[in-house]
Amino acid sequence: MKNKIKVFRAMHDLTQEDLAHAIGVTRQTILAIEKGKYVPSLDLAFKIARHFQVNIEEVFQYDEPYMSVDID
Amino acid sequence: MKKNSFYVLTGCIALVLLAVFWYSVEIHNPIPIEIVFVAGIAVIYFARRTVTDLIEDERSAKITEKAALRTFQVFWVLFCAFSIGAVMQILYIPTFPRDKFLDHPPEILGPRLMGYVQLGLLCLMIFLYVAFRIYYARKYGDWETDEE
Numbered sequence A: 001m002k003n004k005i006k007v008f009r010a011m012h013d014l015t016q017e018d019l020a021h022a023i024g025v026t027r028q029t030i031l032a033i034e035k036g037k038y039v040p041s042l043d044l045a046f047k048i049a050r051h052f053q054v055n056i057e058e059v060f061q062y063d064e065p066y067m068s069v070d071i072d
Numbered sequence B: 001m002k003k004n005s006f007y008v009l010t011g012c013i014a015l016v017l018l019a020v021f022w023y024s025v026e027i028h029n030p031i032p033i034e035i036v037f038v039a040g041i042a043v044i045y046f047a048r049r050t051v052t053d054l055i056e057d058e059r060s061a062k063i064t065e066k067a068a069l070r071t072f073q074v075f076w077v078l079f080c081a082f083s084i085g086a087v088m089q090i091l092y093i094p095t096f097p098r099d100k101f102l103d104h105p106p107e108i109l110g111p112r113l114m115g116y117v118q119l120g121l122l123c124l125m126i127f128l129y130v131a132f133r134i135y136y137a138r139k140y141g142d143w144e145t146d147e148e
Helices: A007-013 A016-023 A027-034 A044-052 B003-027 B032-049 B060-090 B099-104 B113-137
Strands: none
Touching: A007 A016, A007 A027, A007 A044, A016 A027, A016 A044, A027 B060, B003 B032
16 A cells, blocks of 8 residues: 655645654654555555545555456 | 653552562462563553653554464464373373272472462463564564664
């Protein structure tokens, strides 16, 4: 799961601490999400997206595993 | 209650428990430590609910959950293995003198040894839990550093 939290934080001039405080998690959680160490729950992902007033897909991108398709 | 006050309170309770434990040993009565232990844990649980600083979110809850589950998975196997061994000893399997066993049950695993084994297993469980916690905390980015 990729995300653009860092980009959105920069756009809104927010520190990790500010964002963490605003959505009710610890700064370490924001850092872990940004670094891809932790995949947030749907609830938390929506909270983050809502905080930046964008759709969830704009913040989080699901890495589709490569699937081979047989073409006849 | 602030987070640091909670930690101080927990430390104080641990010291009280230690003192009562030795008092119980002195008077050869396990009741005081058993009562104080349950009361101490209850106080810690209630105090934790009054902490106003944020100390837990979904990531830390997941770390706790995973560590507890893995500890349980290891612990029940060890506990079952020990229990099976203990039952076999009690029954004298495979040299099983059935006629004598019923009249004079062997006392290989006395209450004292059982207590030591229980304490040992409990300590093992605590160490296992701490180890799993560290592992999952690391996995979920607890010690990640950032440029900020």
